[in-house]
Amino acid sequence: MFVLRPLAQRSIFLLWAGQVLAATGSEFYMVAVVWIAADFIGSNAGYVSALQSGMLLFGSLFGGILTDRWRHSTTMISSDMLRALLLLVLSVAGLMHVMSLPLLIVLAGCIALLTAAFDPSLQATLPTIAVDPDIRHATNGLFDATRRMARILGPSLIALVNGFLPKSQFFTVTAATLLLSALAVWLAVAKVPPAPRRRDFSGAAAVIDGVLGGWRAARGHAAILYGLFTNLMGNIAWAMGILLGMILHLRETSTDPLTDYSLMMTAYGVGNVTTNLILSNMKPRRPVVWIIVAKLIFGTGVFLLPLMHDRFWLMAVACFASINGPFENLAMLHLMQTRSEPHRLAQIYRLMMCAIFLGLFLAYLMSPTLFAWFGIGPSIMGAGAAVFFAGLIGIGLLVWRQRHSAGVTPA
Secondary structure, eight states: OGGGGGGGSHHHHHHHHHHHHHHHHHHHHHHHHHHHHHHHHGGGGHHHHHHHHHHHHHHHHHTHHHHTTSOHHHHHHHHHHHHHHHHHHHHHHHHTTOOOHHHHHHHHHHHHHHHHHHHHHHHHHHHHHOOSHHHHHHHHHHHHHHHHHHHHHHHHHHHHHTTTSOGGGHHHHHHHHHHHHHHHHHHHHTTSOOOOOOOOOOHHHHHHHHHHHHHHHHTTOHHHHHHHHHHHHHHHHIIIIIITHHHHHHHHHOSSHHHHHHHHHHHHHHHHHHHHHHHTTSOOSSHHHHHHHHHHHHHHHHHHGGGOOSHHHHHHHHHHHTTHHHHHHHHHHHHHHHHSOGGGHHHHHHHHHHHHHHHHHHHHHHHHHHHHHHOHHHHHHHHHHHHHHHHHHHHHHHHHHHHHHHTOOOO
């Protein structure tokens, strides 16, 4: 299978395997944070997730001021090691029964900042180890699939250990996977020549370029700007509808909420990976159409999720909704890698992270209020409807562009 060809290259295989492990561990971490926060403050747990998203947004905006000067491998290894250390602190606090909401909030915020440093460095590294354009597209598919595979492995393992492994010890699992990820990065890319760098700046110019470099690269590309908008809207629905909303919804409506949630996310992961394997063998010749299809599917799926009271149909709708992810992400990676300069790639990816984390931040900030006003289920459905509308906007923009182009005649 073409999508698996890059794994024959040692550096790609090691880096990819490390990311599969780290992404699987992250599933444990995300569930543990929300679950423990909900034990402390109930549906207001959204504020803890809002803080994490706010720190991810802050790190994405300003992290480049520092990390753009470093080797990407140094940034990735340091980020993994420091996150593992902080997670072990949370694990020990759980073992000693001294876990508290302030401790969880502070360390979760720090972990979010470090995560914001890791991801752009990873994306900027991929073109240096996958030089051939065809191999690079397959590599994009492989690394996009890591989080999607984790949505199968993580929830499945969570369902397996639920009942005998305390939620606070989920942090130990995540820490172990991050340490293995750091080792994989060191073995894979520590000796690879550095990725192309932006030209050197100093003083205020370096600060300004670190913050605005991604916007400068994207502002002339309407397709990228629309993709940033849909990422914002999609992640509002992802956080409000699935990461937080469905946890709280199932806690109210299910007799076994953690198992139901885990199985729902497993089904989501199966749909993600299957779609990813198919699309990784196809170049997105019309990436904007891929993004529009993604939003129409995801909006419909999120809208239907709280209406599914049977476990089978809950999993089926989650699997359907999951089709969106590979469509959108592979299209955006294609746009960024083909329409931006190599030395701007980390910056423009950081800009996409800003759109993602702003969406998560807004969702978690609004969720407690919206859940109180309208109820959890209706709020989830409203988020899905908003994403569907974002897809309709894309259709309207394509129609307008085609009519405008048809109306232009040469002088």
